[in-house]
Amino acid sequence: MAALLTVCAAGGLCAQEVPEHVVLQRDGWQQNIEVAKKLAVREGKDLLIEFTRAKGCGWCLKLEKEVISKNEFKEKVAKDFILVVLNYPHDRSKRSAELKAKYDDLQRYYQVHRFPSIVFADAGGRPYEMLSYRERKPRSYLKDISAIQGKRNRRDAAFKAANSEAGAAKARLLEKGLADLKRGYHRYYPEILAKIAEADPEDGSGFMAKVRVDEVRVGLGELLRSHYEAKDYEAVAGAVEFYIIENRPKGEALQMALLYKIQALYSAKHYTSAKKVSDEVISINGASRAAHYASLLKKRMELLSSEGK
Numbered sequence: 001m002a003a004l005l006t007v008c009a010a011g012g013l014c015a016q017e018v019p020e021h022v023v024l025q026r027d028g029w030q031q032n033i034e035v036a037k038k039l040a041v042r043e044g045k046d047l048l049i050e051f052t053r054a055k056g057c058g059w060c061l062k063l064e065k066e067v068i069s070k071n072e073f074k075e076k077v078a079k080d081f082i083l084v085v086l087n088y089p090h091d092r093s094k095r096s097a098e099l100k101a102k103y104d105d106l107q108r109y110y111q112v113h114r115f116p117s118i119v120f121a122d123a124g125g126r127p128y129e130m131l132s133y134r135e136r137k138p139r140s141y142l143k144d145i146s147a148i149q150g151k152r153n154r155r156d157a158a159f160k161a162a163n164s165e166a167g168a169a170k171a172r173l174l175e176k177g178l179a180d181l182k183r184g185y186h187r188y189y190p191e192i193l194a195k196i197a198e199a200d201p202e203d204g205s206g207f208m209a210k211v212r213v214d215e216v217r218v219g220l221g222e223l224l225r226s227h228y229e230a231k232d233y234e235a236v237a238g239a240v241e242f243y244i245i246e247n248r249p250k251g252e253a254l255q256m257a258l259l260y261k262i263q264a265l266y267s268a269k270h271y272t273s274a275k276k277v278s279d280e281v282i283s284i285n286g287a288s289r290a291a292h293y294a295s296l297l298k299k300r301m302e303l304l305s306s307e308g309k
Contacts, residue, residue, distance in 0.1 A: 028078060029085040033106060033125070040082045040123035046152065047125065048081035048145075051107065052116040056090055059133040060116045066137070073138040077145065081120075088115060111184055120148050126188045128152050128181050151180040159192065171200035175207045186211055187218065212253035219243065220260050236264035255281045255290035262297055271301040 030036040033049070040047055050068070052060045067073050077083065088107065092100050110119045110127055118131040129148045131141070158177030162170045174196045178186050186193065197208055220243055227235040240261040249257050258281045265274035274297070281294040 026085050028074065029083040031085060033084060033086075036082045036084045037123060037125055043082065044123075045080055045082050046123060046149075047084060047119075047121040048077055049084040049086065049110065049119040049121065050116060051086050051088060051110070051112045051119065053089060054087050057115050062135070063116050063133045066135075067141050070138045073141060076142050080149065120145075120152070122152070127185050128155060130182070154180060162195075166199065168200045168204055171196045171207075172205065174199070175205060183210065183214055184218075187215060209252055212249060212251070213256050216243075216247075216249055216253045216256045219247070220257060224260065231267075233264040233268040237261050237268070240264065252285065252288055252290060255284050255288055255294075259290055259293060262294060266297060266301060271305050274298075275301055 029050075030039070033047075036047055036049075039045075052064070054060070086103060086106060088103060092103075095103075110117075110121075110130075112119065112130075114132060116133055119127050120129045120131075121127045129151060131144060131148075134140075155177045158173050162173035162177070165173055174192050178189060178192065193208070193211055197203075200208075203209055220240065223239055223243060224236050227233075227239060240257055244254070244257050258277055262274050262277045262281070265271075265277065278294040278298040278301075282291045285291055
């Protein structure tokens with residue numbers, strides 16, 4: 001609230017707020033991500049996607065006033081990016097169900113958990129970096145964006161170099177191309193991950209093992225969300241079993257999946273069953289972080305069982 005009042009006092013920005021249900025209009029910015037992708041392909045640019053709230057978000061208003069509205073910022077980023085703005089109001093009751101679902105899908109796809117967030121993606125929509133609000137001048141943001149573009153260029157250079165290699169050398173170059181990206185973004189590059197797995201089926205670097213763990217975390221997170229919200233821990237355990245049968249994770253990825261089952265059984269106070277699953281996790285690889293966590297849970301459950309709880 002203090003930040004919001006500061007912005008209002010500084011320049012009347014609050015008077016420019018739009019009604020919460022309205023899709024935010026801004027000169028030179030797109031609101032349709034698919035149209036933006038086509039423009040990006042046509043013009044040879046990347047996407048800069050701002051997830052914001054046009055009303056009731058002090059940090060969003062500060063970013064708009066201090067950075068985005070400045071000519072220094074607008075002129076520079078428009079040369080390299082197709083600009084997209086997506087408004088996420090607190091009250092979306094006046095929006096159509098279709099529009100709400102579309103915006104929810106975009107927020108989930110780009111892993112946006114706070115407002116404002118600026119996502120950088122290539123013309124195909126694959127993200128490679130994200131920025132949030134920081135109290136800085138436009139020039140500092142432009143410096144950050146330049147560094148982000150460097151990451152993007154290194155990604156593409158490594159992918160290109162991998163085309164001339166084979167086997168483990170090819171895999172390492174492809175991994176190098178993904179190295180600057182957040183681990184959570186790796187799953188947006190399925191064709192690259194497939195090439196890594198094909199080039200180095202033994203996974204000499206352990207890179208693909210980490211990818212599989214992330215896949216389990218994301219997959220089960222989506223699958224189990226409604227069961228956790230309903231506190232239906234029996235359903236959680238059953239859904240994990242179904243996921244394991246369908247996807248057949250191995251190694252550390254399997255351990256990660258089983259941890260969800262342990263937690264569900266623990267929450268349902270099925271300690272005997274949960275301890276058996278803990279032993280299964282530990283038997284797969286006793287030195288992993290998952291095994292360490294399973295051991296801690298097992299000790300906790302043994303204590304609770306001895307106390308009759």
